[in-house]
Amino acid sequence: xxxxxxxxxxxxxxxxxxxxxxxxxxxxxxxxxxxxxxxxxxxxxxxxxxxxxxxxxxxxxxxxxxxxxxxxxxxxxxxxxxxxxxxxxxxxxxxxxxxxxxxxxxxxxxxxxxxxxxxxxxxxxxxxxxxxxxxxxxxxxxxxxxxxxxxxxxxxxxxxxxxxxxxxxxxxxxxxxxxxxxxxxxxxxxxxxxxxxxxxxxxxxxxxxxxxxxxxxxxxxxxxxxxxxxxxxxxxxxxxxxxxxxxxxxxxxxxxxxxxxxxxxxxxxxxxxxxxxxxxxxxxxxxxxxxxxxxxxxxxxxxxxxxxxxxxxxxxxxxxxxxxxxxxxxxxxxxxxxxxxxxxxxxxxxxxxxxxxxxxxxxxxxxxxxxxxxxxxxxxxxxxxxxxxxxxxxxxxxxxxxxxxxxxxxxxxxxxxxxxxxxxxxxxxxxxxxxxxxxxxxxxxxxxxxxxxxxxxxxxxxxxxxxxxxxxxxxxxxxxxxxxxxxxxxxxxxxxxxxxxxxxxxxxxxxxxxxxxxxxxxxxxxxxxxxxxxxxxxxxxxxxxxxxxxxxxxxxxxxxxxxxxxxxxxxxxxxxxxxxxxxxxxxxxxxxxxxxxxxxxxxxxxxxxxxxxxxxxxxxxxxxxxxxxxxxxxxxxxxxxxxxxxxxxxxxxxxxxxxxxxxxxxxxxxxxxxxxxxxxxxxxxxxxxxxxxxxxxxxxxxxxxxxxxxxxxxxxxxxxxxxxxxxxxxxxxxxxxxxxxxxxxxxxxxxxxxxxxxxxxxxxxxxxxxxxxxxxxxxxxxxxxxxxxxx
Amino acid sequence: xxxxxxxxxxxxxxxxxxxxxxxxxxxxxxxxxxxxxxxxxxxxxxxxxxxxxxxxxxxxxxxxxxxxxxxxxxxxxxxxxxxxxxxxxxxxxxxxxxxxxxxxxxxxxxxxxxxxxxxxxxxxxxxxxxxxxxxxxxxx
Numbered sequence: 001x002x003x004x005x006x007x008x009x010x011x012x013x014x015x016x017x018x019x020x021x022x023x024x025x026x027x028x029x030x031x032x033x034x035x036x037x038x039x040x041x042x043x044x045x046x047x048x049x050x051x052x053x054x055x056x057x058x059x060x061x062x063x064x065x066x067x068x069x070x071x072x073x074x075x076x077x078x079x080x081x082x083x084x085x086x087x088x089x090x091x092x093x094x095x096x097x098x099x100x101x102x103x104x105x106x107x108x109x110x111x112x113x114x115x116x117x118x119x120x121x122x123x124x125x126x127x128x129x130x131x132x133x134x135x136x137x138x139x140x141x142x143x144x145x146x147x148x149x150x151x152x153x154x155x156x157x158x159x160x161x162x163x164x165x166x167x168x169x170x171x172x173x174x175x176x177x178x179x180x181x182x183x184x185x186x187x188x189x190x191x192x193x194x195x196x197x198x199x200x201x202x203x204x205x206x207x208x209x210x211x212x213x214x215x216x217x218x219x220x221x222x223x224x225x226x227x228x229x230x231x232x233x234x235x236x237x238x239x240x241x242x243x244x245x246x247x248x249x250x251x252x253x254x255x256x257x258x259x260x261x262x263x264x265x266x267x268x269x270x271x272x273x274x275x276x277x278x279x280x281x282x283x284x285x286x287x288x289x290x291x292x293x294x295x296x297x298x299x300x301x302x303x304x305x306x307x308x309x310x311x312x313x314x315x316x317x318x319x320x321x322x323x324x325x326x327x328x329x330x331x332x333x334x335x336x337x338x339x340x341x342x343x344x345x346x347x348x349x350x351x352x353x354x355x356x357x358x359x360x361x362x363x364x365x366x367x368x369x370x371x372x373x374x375x376x377x378x379x380x381x382x383x384x385x386x387x388x389x390x391x392x393x394x395x396x397x398x399x400x401x402x403x404x405x406x407x408x409x410x411x412x413x414x415x416x417x418x419x420x421x422x423x424x425x426x427x428x429x430x431x432x433x434x435x436x437x438x439x440x441x442x443x444x445x446x447x448x449x450x451x452x453x454x455x456x457x458x459x460x461x462x463x464x465x466x467x468x469x470x471x472x473x474x475x476x477x478x479x480x481x482x483x484x485x486x487x488x489x490x491x492x493x494x495x496x497x498x499x500x501x502x503x504x505x506x507x508x509x510x511x512x513x514x515x516x517x518x519x520x521x522x523x524x525x526x527x528x529x530x531x532x533x534x535x536x537x538x539x540x541x542x543x544x545x546x547x548x549x550x551x552x553x554x555x556x557x558x559x560x561x562x563x564x565x566x567x568x569x570x571x572x573x574x575x576x577x578x579x580x581x582x583x584x585x586x587x588x589x590x591x592x593x594x595x596x597x598x599x600x601x602x603x604x605x606x607x608x609x610x611x612x613x614x615x616x617x618x619x620x621x622x623x624x625x626x627x628x629x630x631x632x633x634x635x636x637x638x639x640x641x642x643x644x645x646x647x648x649x650x651x652x653x654x655x656x657x658x659x660x661x662x663x664x665x666x667x668x669x670x671x672x673x674x675x676x677x678x679x680x681x682x683x684x685x686x687x688x689x690x691x692x693x694x695x696x697x698x699x700x701x702x703x704x705x706x707x708x709x710x711x712x713x714x715x716x717x718x719x720x721x722x723x724x725x726x727x728x729x730x731x732x733x734x735x736x737x738x739x740x741x742x743x744x745x746x747x748x749x750x751x752x753x754x755x756x757x758x759x760x761x762x763x764x765x766x767x768x769x770x771x772x773x774x775x776x777x778x779x780x781x782x783x784x785x786x787x788x789x790x791x
Numbered sequence: 792x793x794x795x796x797x798x799x800x801x802x803x804x805x806x807x808x809x810x811x812x813x814x815x816x817x818x819x820x821x822x823x824x825x826x827x828x829x830x831x832x833x834x835x836x837x838x839x840x841x842x843x844x845x846x847x848x849x850x851x852x853x854x855x856x857x858x859x860x861x862x863x864x865x866x867x868x869x870x871x872x873x874x875x876x877x878x879x880x881x882x883x884x885x886x887x888x889x890x891x892x893x894x895x896x897x898x899x900x901x902x903x904x905x906x907x908x909x910x911x912x913x914x915x916x917x918x919x920x921x922x923x924x925x926x927x928x929x930x931x
Binding site for chain 2: 580581582583586587590623624627630631634635637638643646647650653654657660661664665666667668669672673676679680683684687688690691693694695696697707708710711712714715716718719722723725726735736737740741744745751752753754757758762765766769772773775776777779780783784786
């Protein structure tokens with residue numbers, strides 16, 4: 001199997017496995033989770049098979065024709081960056097699905113759970129290996145949809161539904177904005193293919209000089225920010241914590257939220273090296289990093305703390321990918337990539353610990369937890385490793401990537417110059433301080449301190465191996481990457497950075513790298529962090545008070561306002577345009593008729609009354625009589641109060657119409673009209689036999705005046721239209737009728753031209769007419785039938 | 792049949808039909824719809840593109856060749872628009888196309904009339920009234 005097929009298989013296998021789940025459920029029953037694990041492991045191995053080629057510095061690409069008419073193909077592009085996220089999606093997937101076997105109760109709907117997990121994994125892998133923007137967009141939205149299904153896994157909890165809806169609204173609409181950006185990009189470059197753009201300097205400089213450069217970048221970045229919970233879009237992530245904890249660990253810390261980061265890294269070569277990139281990406285990242293880190297303080301749910309921490313950490317990544325100058329476009333890329341990997345390990349580990357704690361202690365409230373270190377020693381150790389790594393304590397991997405973050409911040413600050421020389425490192429340290437504080441809080445709040453006996457179950461203990469081993473494995477990776485950084489750096493970070501920067505990269509990361517400025521920044525972070533931690537509760541209380549007083553500052557407040565208002569505004573609008581009274585609808589339709597008739601007459605420049613108006617009364621008296629009788633019959637049908645007389649008048653009108661058709665030289669119409677009029681009179685009479693006339697409308701003067709005005713307006717509009725059509729306006733088209741007259745005999749062999757048109761030239765129209773008759777007959781039959789069923 | 796008198800008749804029918812469909816009693820609305828459909832049918836037939844003197848049934852043995860349709864002698868590209876029916880044009884048949892259209896329309900209006908009458912009947916059965924305003928009140 002060559003590399004292209006291996007990756008194509010890795011994309012489609014999750015979907016195939018997901019399709020097999022219902023079947024497998026019959027065989028494996030409660031062990032269905034292990035079937036899913038086997039699937040994920042297969043996919044991991046498939047990607048691992050391709051890895052040596054990519055680590056060597058090559059890329060894998062290829063395509064299969066999909067929509068050749070618009071120049072689209074199913075195409076794959078695998079470089080270090082896609083490999084890294086692919087490994088995360090499948091590798092963390094294996095860990096999470098194993099863990100779920102212990103976490104998810106057997107009573108849960110397990111097939112649905114694993115099906116959506118696998119579908120998510122497939123979408124994620126499909127996305128990172130997509131070589132064109134359309135394919136990327138499709139998989140991108142698929143991850144949003146699968147995430148929606150997984151957040152809303154507990155369908156009967158209103159919080160789940162709220163969280164799921166919020167995430168879908170924000171990430172999917174962000175995706176649409178991104179799609180608009182992709183379309184702009186393709187209109188600038190003329191291609192949907194990402195590698196083509198990446199490897200073409202002329203295309204990239206064309207993008208840089210294009211007047212829509214900033215717009216394209218902003219649109220695409222909004223999609224990335226919505227997905228990665230950056231800037232104002234962060235609000236969906238805390239609510240997404242309603243998902244089962246393994247899902248939060250998988251989607252909302254390790255993989256799906258990295259999709260936005262992936263996209264930023266993917267388009268890095270296209271847009272970086274510009275001021276816009278720095279201010280947009282790094283600016284959003286820094287703001288998110290600081291604000292989310294600060295907001296984590298007032299959270300009491302341990303998953304919520306982790307959610308805010310994830311947002312803040314994603315802000316780190318954005319910031320680092322945003323560090324750019326014209327001469328050195330990728331200052332923070334290596335640091336960001338290393339941190340991306342490290343964050344996936346320690347944050348997924350912490351989420352799994354949170355799941356364990358919630359599972360064993362039946363609460364996730366940090367105010368109720370405490371003192372669990374004696375009862376859950378192994379969990380305590382694992383959690384400490386994860387949290388200390390997040391805090392940046394040596395010798396764990398979080399320390400290394402945070403050092404690199406500080407280093408790149410100093411470099412970026414120096415590259416721009418004053419006042420950024422100090423400002424950027426200061427902001428970085430501030431983010432680090434908050435991270436340090438809430439990391440310590442997690443350990444302190446759950447495992448240290450006093451045990452709240454009244455809030456917690458009597459016997460709490462470490463969970464079984466199914467749940468411990470996945471968390472322990474991640475903790476092992478945290479230590480391994482910290483002690484021997486050359487393994488991840490050489491095998492993953494270097495190829496990924498090379499993939500982003502499109503050049504050969506060699507990195508030297510050592511645990512001890514001397515007394516550098518960044519080391520001092522780290523020590524400074526620890527000191528300030530400890531100080532802040534001593535005021536942790538005071539800050540949280542202040543935040544709560546502030547939030548109560550200024551609720552309008554919160555983004556959630558505005559989201560809720562918009563979403564809730566959407567409902568009531570829709571109600572208001574439909575109350576205006578759909579008041580429910582037939583009269584209103586009719587008046588609108590009639591008014592439109594008047595307007596639609598007058599506009600073309602005015603536009604065509606015709607006189608309202610043509611000059612050539614033919615007021616020739618020199619016609620046969622019986623013609624005048626016929627028309628007079630028609631008018632009288634119609635007036636009678638209108639003014640006679642009883643149903644029966646009115647219907648007789650209507651019937652008389654119908655027969656007179658058929659006579660008029662004779663006069664208009666339309667014998668077929670006359671014949672049909674006589675038959676139809678007879679039939680419809682009978683139906684009318686049948687109906688009024690069953691409908692006694694109880695209601696008599698008394699028309700008030702104002703109503704009469706109003707309706708009379710409308711009627712006269714319609715009548716005069718029709719009159720003007722008709723005299724213009726027949727005597728005034730000249731038709732600019734040749735009539736089709738000539739064709740029918742000339743070909744009726746020769747083509748269809750019929751003498752009666754009207755009949756030939758009906759059954760031959762326009763046979764399908766007649767078929768449609770017969771269908772209408774059938775449907776009406778069925779409708780009539782069923783309406784009568786429905787009554788006998790009910791009674 | 793470009794008779795102003797006929798146009799006037801059709802217009803009056805339109806006005807009366809419109810007045811009727813604005814009533815509150817469903818049966819009267821249906822009567823109004825019937826009047827309107829008659830008016831529309833006549834409107835279409837009388838608005839045929841050209842007038843002839845003969846019913847559109849070919850009776851001559853040599854048939855189609857006789858059916859002169861040279862009504863137009865306009866050159867669209869040069870913006871010259873000839874009148875639809877010039878006095879000199881030799882026309883035999885009345886416009887068959889509008890008749891074919893109306894033939895379909897007549898039959899369909901029968902189907903819709905029957906259908907809405909049954910609807911009115913069912914509404915009366917369910918709610919005991921044919922007053923639209925009262926119905927709206929009952930629906931809430």
